[in-house]
Amino acid sequence: MTIKPREKFDNDDDPVESMLKKAGCLELHYKVQECIATTKDWRKCQSEVNDFKDCITKHKQEEMAKLNR
Template sequence: MASPSPHDRSRRPSEDQDEEDPVDQMISRTGCGELHYAVQECMAEHQDWRKCQRQVQTFKDCMMTFQKARKEQLMKQRPSTESA
């Protein structure tokens, strides 16, 4: 029996799994979840990451935007440690 593709993370209901995958939860909080699934679907269809570069780049851009906004938010929340 062939093992499943490591890139095939399509959602399948399971009797053993009532919880959502922690990685899926983390990505959904970024607002980039649909783009992540687009990468997964492309990989499942083509089995070749080179054919999915458009989806990968779009997901990467979304994550970079999220990370930049998150960093700016954290910087605003930090009390200033600099003295005059």
């Protein structure tokens, strides 16, 4: 089963998807979802989960750096 991202973001955006897109982590989020859907076991998706986590962490650090300027 492949989870496909929405083709177009309109006024009915999912707020989580909007935030992840802004952070540049949306595709990694989809990879985590697809892995879990395929394997039926999140523990087998640690590479995808860690990539997603690293992306979110990097975005948070960049946002904090902007606030501290």
